[in-house]
Amino acid sequence: MTDISIVLNAIEMVFSWPGIALITLGVIIGVIGGSLPxxxxxxxxxxxxxxxxxxxxxxxxxxxxxxxxxxxxxxxxSAILFNVPGSASAAATTLEGYPMAREGRAVDALTIxxxxxxxxxxxxxxxxxxILPALVTIVLMFGTxxxxxxxxLGLALIIVVSEGDFLRDAMAGGFGVMLATVGVAPMLPTSxxxxxxxxxxxxxxxxAALIGIFAVSEMLRLSKQGGTIxxxxxxxxxxxxxxxxxxxxxxxITLIKSSVVGxxxxxxxxxxxxxxxxxxxxxxxxxxxxxxxxxxxxEEGIVATESSNNATVSGSLIPTLTFGIPxxxxxxxxxxxxxxxxxxxxxALFSSQINLTYSIFVSLVACSFIxxxxxxxVVRWAGYLTTVNTSxxxxxxxxxxxxxxxxxxxxxxxxxxxxxxxxxGYFMQSYDYSxxxxxxxxxLGPIAEENLARSLDLSNGxxxxxxxxxxxxxxxxxxVVIVVGxxxxxxxxxxxxxxxxx
Amino acid sequence: xxxxxxxxxxEHVFAALLVTLxxxxxxxxxxxxxxxxxxxxxxSGIVIVAATLRVVNHFIPYEFTKxxxxxxxxxxDDESSMxxxxxxxxxxxxxxxxxxxxxxxxxxxxxxAVGLFWVTPPFALAYLVYTGQKWWVTAxxxxxxxxxxxxxxxLMKLDLVTGGI
Numbered sequence: 001m002t003d004i005s006i007v008l009n010a011i012e013m014v015f016s017w018p019g020i021a022l023i024t025l026g027v028i029i030g031v032i033g034g035s036l037p038x039x040x041x042x043x044x045x046x047x048x049x050x051x052x053x054x055x056x057x058x059x060x061x062x063x064x065x066x067x068x069x070x071x072x073x074x075x076x077x078s079a080i081l082f083n084v085p086g087s088a089s090a091a092a093t094t095l096e097g098y099p100m101a102r103e104g105r106a107v108d109a110l111t112i113x114x115x116x117x118x119x120x121x122x123x124x125x126x127x128x129x130x131i132l133p134a135l136v137t138i139v140l141m142f143g144t145x146x147x148x149x150x151x152x153l154g155l156a157l158i159i160v161v162s163e164g165d166f167l168r169d170a171m172a173g174g175f176g177v178m179l180a181t182v183g184v185a186p187m188l189p190t191s192x193x194x195x196x197x198x199x200x201x202x203x204x205x206x207x208a209a210l211i212g213i214f215a216v217s218e219m220l221r222l223s224k225q226g227g228t229i230x231x232x233x234x235x236x237x238x239x240x241x242x243x244x245x246x247x248x249x250x251x252x253i254t255l256i257k258s259s260v261v262g263x264x265x266x267x268x269x270x271x272x273x274x275x276x277x278x279x280x281x282x283x284x285x286x287x288x289x290x291x292x293x294x295x296x297x298x299e300e301g302i303v304a305t306e307s308s309n310n311a312t313v314s315g316s317l318i319p320t321l322t323f324g325i326p327x328x329x330x331x332x333x334x335x336x337x338x339x340x341x342x343x344x345x346x347x348a349l350f351s352s353q354i355n356l357t358y359s360i361f362v363s364l365v366a367c368s369f370i371x372x373x374x375x376x377x378v379v380r381w382a383g384y385l386t387t388v389n390t391s392x393x394x395x396x397x398x399x400x401x402x403x404x405x406x407x408x409x410x411x412x413x414x415x416x417x418x419x420x421x422x423x424x425g426y427f428m429q430s431y432d433y434s435x436x437x438x439x440x441x442x443x444l445g446p447i448a449e450e451n452l453a454r455s456l457d458l459s460n461g462x463x464x465x466x467x468x469x470x471x472x473x474x475x476x477x478x479x480v481v482i483v484v485g486x487x488x489x490x491x492x493x494x495x496x497x498x499x500x501x502x
Numbered sequence: 503x504x505x506x507x508x509x510x511x512x513e514h515v516f517a518a519l520l521v522t523l524x525x526x527x528x529x530x531x532x533x534x535x536x537x538x539x540x541x542x543x544x545x546s547g548i549v550i551v552a553a554t555l556r557v558v559n560h561f562i563p564y565e566f567t568k569x570x571x572x573x574x575x576x577x578x579d580d581e582s583s584m585x586x587x588x589x590x591x592x593x594x595x596x597x598x599x600x601x602x603x604x605x606x607x608x609x610x611x612x613x614x615a616v617g618l619f620w621v622t623p624p625f626a627l628a629y630l631v632y633t634g635q636k637w638w639v640t641a642x643x644x645x646x647x648x649x650x651x652x653x654x655x656x657l658m659k660l661d662l663v664t665g666g667i
Contacts, residue, residue, distance in 0.1 A: 054658065167559070170552040175520055177545035178527055185538035192534060192542060193527065216606065223602040224595050391633035392643060395626040398606055399647045403618060403654050403662070410660060412614045419610050423603070431513040441545070449541045456537075 007129070010358035014062060014366050022059050023066035023363055027370045030070020031378075034090075035078050036393065041071035041330035043214040047397065049207050049337045050404030057341035058356050062363040064337050065313075068330055069121055069367040072310050073375060076113040076302075081106060089309050092277035096294065096301030103297055107379055111244025112302045114375020116255065118368045119248070120307030123259040124266075124314030125364030132361065136350045139322045145455040145465050147323070147346060149475035151448035154325040156482040158437040165432065172433040176441020179204055186450040187457065199413030206336045208405045208414035209421050209442060214333070215401040216422020217429060219394045241376055247299045254284050254303050262308030266315025276315075280308035310371075314364055321345050321357060324447055325440075332439040340408070517553055524549035598633070605629055616665040622651040 013019050026048075033044030048067055052060035075090030080097030093113065100109040142150070158173040159166060182193045183203030194200040248255065258280035265276035284304035285294045294301055319325040324345035326332035338345060349357045405418040428435060459465035466472055524546035531539040531546070605628055612621035626647045630640040654660050 165556075167552040167556045171517070171520060171549050171556075174524070174545045174548035174552065177541065178524065178549065181527075181542040181545060185534070188535060188538050190534050190538040192538060193530070220599050220603060224599040389635070391630065391635060392639060394602065395629045395643060395647065398609070399622055399626060399650060402606075402610060402613070403622075403651060403660075406613075406618060406662070407654060407658050407660055412610075412666070415610050415613070415618075419607065422606070427516045431516055445541065445545065452540075453537060 006354055006358055007362070009355055010362040013058060013355070013359045014362045018059060019062055019359075019363075020366065022055070022063040023366050024370050024374075026063040026066025026068075027070035027073075027367060027374060030067035030072075031074035031077070031371075031374065032070075033067070034071035034074025036074075041068060041075075041328075042210070042333050043218055043397070044071055045330055045333040045337070046207070046210045046214045047400050047404060049210075049333070049340060050407045052337065053340070053407060057343060058359050060341055061334075061337065061343070061356065062359055062366075064334060065360055065363045066367055066370070068334065069310065069313055069364065069371060071330065072313055073114065073117040073306070073371050076117070076306055076309075077110065080109045080113060080302075089277055089312070090305075092281045092305040093302055093309075095281065096298050096305075099295070099297035100299075100302070105297070107241060108244045108247070108299070109297075109302060110379045111241045111376065112248050112299055113306045114372060114379065115245055115248040116258075116303045116306035117310040118372035118375065119255050120259045120262060120310035121313065121368035121371060122365055123256065123307075124263050124311035125361055125368065127259075127263055128314045128317070128361045128364070129358070132358070135318070135322065136354070139350045140347055141471060142323075142347060144451050144458065145468070145472055146475065148448055148451035148455050149466060149472055149479070150323045150325070151444045151451060153475055153479045153482065154323065154440060154444045155448065156479045157325070158434070158440055159482060168432060169434040169437040172428060172435070173437040173441040176438040176443075177445035178441075179209070180442050180445035181449070186446070187453045197413070199411055203446075204417055205405075205408055205414045206442065207340050207408055208417040210333050210336050210439075211401045211405050212418040212421030213425035213428075213435060213438070214329070215397055216418060217425030219397055220422065220426045221429065222390045223394055225390065241379060248303055251300055251303050254287070254300050255307050257283060257287075258304040258308040259311040262311030263315040265308075266312035267318045268315075276308045276312045277305040280304040310368075314361070317360065317364075321349050321360070324443065326436075326443060329436055329439060332436070332443060335443055517556070520549060521553045524553075601632055602629065605632075613662075614665060615667045617661075617663040619648075619651045619655060619662040620665075623648045 014023065029048060030041075030044060034041065045064055045067055048064060052063060055063065072089065076093045076097065079090040079093040080101050097109045097113065100106065155173060155177075158169050180203065182200055184191050184194075184201055191201060261280045261283065262276045265279060281301055281304050284300050285291050285298075288294065288298070288300055290298070316326075316328055316331050320331040320335060322345065324335055326335055335345060343349065343353065343356065401418060402415055405414045406412065408414050425435065428438065455465050456462075466476065527542050528546040528550065531542040534542070605625060609618075609621055609625040612624075623644050626644045627640065630643055635643075651662055655662050
């Protein structure tokens with residue numbers, strides 16, 4: 001049973017000064033970052049993190065949650081106006097948003113997007129707040145051995161996130177773990193690969209690595225393309241805000257169904273907005289009375305994609321906060337922010353730091369109101385964002401990244417990490433190495449190593465500790481299924497199919 | 503010859519560098535106590551084995567890909583990065599990227615030498631002039647970024663004016 005005072009305390013924290021101002025600022029920054037294709041969520045958050053160093057941890061995190069939500073909504077702006085999704089998760093929105101904009105109903109489409117995003121956010125946040133007490137009970141069942149097994153399971157998810165060449169992604173994941181082993185070994189006085197450099201004793205700074213991987217590599221890619229962000233022709237920003245609101249409110253079933261889809265898919269590590277939006281879109285089309293309208297500017301399509309997109313945020317925070325397994329690249333960056341502020345995802349967030357956890361989820365609800373207000377206010381001017389020249393964005397992002405990296409520890413070592421990983425990240429993306437796999441390795445490698453050391457310490461070196469309880473056995477079986485499932489599954493299916501035919 | 507050059511310039515060089523690093527980490531890990539060497543060797547071992555299998559994959563018929571067996575594709579980039587639609591619309595300008603890479607390297611090394619505050623305006627100015635922005639856009643962005651560096655000094659108490667030289 002949750003103490004109601006914790007919830008009230010979280011509400012007070014989020015809705016009072018400076019909490020609400022920081023969330024609003026975060027949403028604004030997120031909307032700007034999200035609406036600029038090539039910038040996206042992970043990069044926006046990576047650049048914003050250094051600016052949160054001076055803030056209290058709770059304020060820093062709710063600011064970043066605001067930015068994360070803003071990005072999810074912002075991605076729809078360029079998707080609707082120019083057929084260029086600001087983020088992959090807004091790709092499904094282009095299918096209906098752009099045709100609507102071409103018909104001169106851009107304001108309708110942008111309003112539907114803002115209202116649906118806001119409601120998706122609200123429903124996701126409320127749902128998570130409702131299940132949080134149960135979640136707390138589950139998370140507190142996890143001890144050191146379970147965390148090691150969960151980290152290994154997370155690493156096994158590289159197979160799930162792999163989009164084609166698994167071996168390439170395994171290399172990326174292995175490389176992430178390799179980098180994470182630099183520095184002093186956990187629970188041992190042994191420094192590894194430090195070459196006598198003091199700056200390496202604490203390992204490679206995670207936030208600096210993220211800034212390099214996302215900011216510098218992405219800017220190098222953008223610089224190759226040049227020009228303005230919008231690629232489509234001029235769009236007449238016509239339509240009506242009121243009719244957009246009415247449209248959304250007339251489709252409550254689509255809203256709720258899509259939000260639930262977003263919440264559930266978001267909670268699966270390795271999946272995210274790009275999956276949930278297409279699933280919600282497909283379901284909306286299937287259930288529609290006018291499926292033939294889809295592809296030609298069907299309002300239901302935008303309602304479905306945008307509500308599920310923002311509900312994904314709530315879902316993705318479950319594995320992120322409970323086990324430190326990022327659901328997406330953006331939540332990986334969020335884990336970096338948590339670590340920077342001395343917060344480790346896991347049981348502590350559900351016991352001694354439960355106030356922070358509730359504040360995070362209450363801030364999701366707050367974001368829904370801010371996105372609604374902001375979305376409706378800026379709807380007619382939103383298009384200007386996407387006419388910015390990329391050559392103007394690039395120096396701004398590079399300077400913010402470099403100065404931000406320096407501010408982490410006031411040393412140039414982190415700045416060199418930004419440069420090195422920026423170049424490496426560029427080549428990894430160019431040659432289709434999965435950045436998610438790399439980040440899973442970088443984040444989960446140290447968690448796995450530390451918890452393995454502690455577990456073996458507890459069991460005097462015996463591996464039996466990992467099979468001692470049903471929960472641990474379940475985690476071991478889940479990992480095995482994840483590893484062999486994708487390869488064994490089709491073989492078994494083929495065998496089964498052949499037998500049936502015979 | 504062209505093919506060889508392409509191969510040498512491309513993915514194979516990157517993969518070879520990763521494997522070299524992995525082999526180095528694997529071998530030097532023997533200097534650590536057993537408990538401290540487990541993860542570096544496991545991680546570098548995965549890189550080496552995966553790279554070897556990729557090479558072997560050219561000669562044996564088995565594909566180490568999932569094909570259609572797993573539904574959760576396309577999740578990796580989730581909220582980040584470029585769309586295909588965006589990439590298709592423009593001719594890529596490799597020179598501009600190389601110039602930016604050189605400028606970033608110069609910016610960071612220059613910052614290390616004399617302090618990031620002093621090299622921020624030249625960096626912004628150089629890139630904006632190189633990409634042919636209007637003079638007033640160049641002036642505003644350069645001034646704004648100098649202001650940002652100053653804000654970092656004042657608000658975050660960073661020493662950006664002293665370099666290593």
